[in-house]
Amino acid sequence: MAWLYRPRRGDAALESTELKKAGLKATLPRLKILDILENSNQRHMSAEDVYKALLDLGEEVGFATVYRVLTQFEAAGLVIRHNFEGGHAVFELERGHHHDHIVCVQCGRVEEFYDQIIEDRQRAVVASKGYEINDHALVIYGNCTKIDCPYRSRG
Amino acid sequence: MAWLYRPRRGDAALESTELKKAGLKATLPRLKILDILENSNQRHMSAEDVYKALLDLGEEVGFATVYRVLTQFEAAGLVIRHNFEGGHAVFELERGHHHDHIVCVQCGRVEEFYDQIIEDRQRAVVASKGYEINDHALVIYGNCTKIDCPYRSRG
DNA sequence: AGGTTAAATGAGAACGATTATCATTAGCAT
DNA sequence: ATGCTAATGATAATCGTTCTCATTTAACCT
Ligand SMILES: [Mn+2]
Ligand SMILES: [Mn+2]
Ligand SMILES: [Zn+2]
Ligand SMILES: [Zn+2]
Numbered sequence: 001m002a003w004l005y006r007p008r009r010g011d012a013a014l015e016s017t018e019l020k021k022a023g024l025k026a027t028l029p030r031l032k033i034l035d036i037l038e039n040s041n042q043r044h045m046s047a048e049d050v051y052k053a054l055l056d057l058g059e060e061v062g063f064a065t066v067y068r069v070l071t072q073f074e075a076a077g078l079v080i081r082h083n084f085e086g087g088h089a090v091f092e093l094e095r096g097h098h099h100d101h102i103v104c105v106q107c108g109r110v111e112e113f114y115d116q117i118i119e120d121r122q123r124a125v126v127a128s129k130g131y132e133i134n135d136h137a138l139v140i141y142g143n144c145t146k147i148d149c150p151y152r153s154r155g
Numbered sequence: 156m157a158w159l160y161r162p163r164r165g166d167a168a169l170e171s172t173e174l175k176k177a178g179l180k181a182t183l184p185r186l187k188i189l190d191i192l193e194n195s196n197q198r199h200m201s202a203e204d205v206y207k208a209l210l211d212l213g214e215e216v217g218f219a220t221v222y223r224v225l226t227q228f229e230a231a232g233l234v235i236r237h238n239f240e241g242g243h244a245v246f247e248l249e250r251g252h253h254h255d256h257i258v259c260v261q262c263g264r265v266e267e268f269y270d271q272i273i274e275d276r277q278r279a280v281v282a283s284k285g286y287e288i289n290d291h292a293l294v295i296y297g298n299c300t301k302i303d304c305p306y307r308s309r310g
Numbered sequence: 311a312g313g314t315t316a317a318a319t320g321a322g323a324a325c326g327a328t329t330a331t332c333a334t335t336a337g338c339a340t
Numbered sequence: 341a342t343g344c345t346a347a348t349g350a351t352a353a354t355c356g357t358t359c360t361c362a363t364t365t366a367a368c369c370t
Contacts, residue, residue, distance in 0.1 A: 025366055062320040102286055111284050118276045122295055125268050131257055131297035138293045140277055142286035180337055217349040
């Protein structure tokens with residue numbers, strides 16, 4: 001999926017500051033990975049997606065480093081990790097606005113949504129069960145009807 | 156967690172019929188695993204939970220068979236597989252009523268709920284995005300305040 | 311700018327959950 | 341009971357991810 005990464009290189013100084021603010025040294029691998037997350041066409045990337053984007057740029061970064069850095073970014077609040085079905089985690093930049101996801105089980109397309117009523121009802125349900133809410137993951141699996149979905153149900 | 160399995164053996168003939176109806180031969184491993192799923196105190200069990208329950212009964216069933224049978228049960232619609240966080244899948248008997256889950260991130264307790272408003276809103280959101288809904292997974296992570304939660308927030 | 315040092319990296323081993331392989335065993339239709 | 345086929349169990353393999361450790365590097369201090 002090489003073409004998915006648009007190399008419109010972000011401002012290196014800004015990204016460096018972003019890392020420092022998060023308490024992380026501005027190393028080359030971290031800057032490159034942050035750059036990819038910020039400029040890729042796909043908002044939700046697996047560790048392998050990121051690694052391949054690095055390869056496509058001719059960058060020499062180890063796979064272990066990709067995992068390490070993504071985990072550090074998560075701990076620092078720079079990215080969110082999702083466990084959609086399929087065995088591998090996907091990461092996206094934290095943009096400060098909670099949202100949930102619809103995943104097309106055919107083509108893998110990911111759509112985001114936010115529904116205040118759903119959010120409110122979750123709080124109500126949890127409270128009624130005597131829990132203190134912490135986090136939640138709502139993933140809807142479906143078939144998209146996008147014209148370019150290669151597995152589209154009908155024409 | 157041996158004590159979690161109540162060996163009030165279910166009706167073997169019934170369970171045998173249940174398997175046949177699902178298109179599965181009534182083999183000993185399958186009968187035993189179905190029995191454990193039906194009579195365990197915990198409604199949501201990992202493959203390892205099931206395997207340990209078998210060991211506690213002195214049954215000789217291979218780990219690979221446990222995985223295989225659980226996957227077959229899922230394909231046959233007898234059980235549902237959930238991918239809560241934590242790396243391993245959990246299974247529960249299909250009881251014909253969709254529900255979602257609250258998981259205590261401290262003690263692992265699992266609570267079930269069903270909320271019609273949430274279900275309806277999901278359909279609406281999905282439709283508005285041009286998807287055909289297929290399935291969904293809503294897991295709320297929280298801290299339970301049950302008196303017997305060993306990690307309870309306060310006294 | 312050059313030196314120091316603790317932290318970060320990369321290659322590969324290790325890991326945990328799950329699946330595949332394959333020789334042996336066991337349902338079950340005849 | 342016999343035979344055929346599917347199921348089992350021991351073990352190897354796989355997959356995504358994390359760990360180990362020798363080497364490199366960013367940040368700090370002359
Ligand atoms: Mn998202
Ligand atoms: Mn349940
Ligand atoms: Zn939400
Ligand atoms: Zn639901």
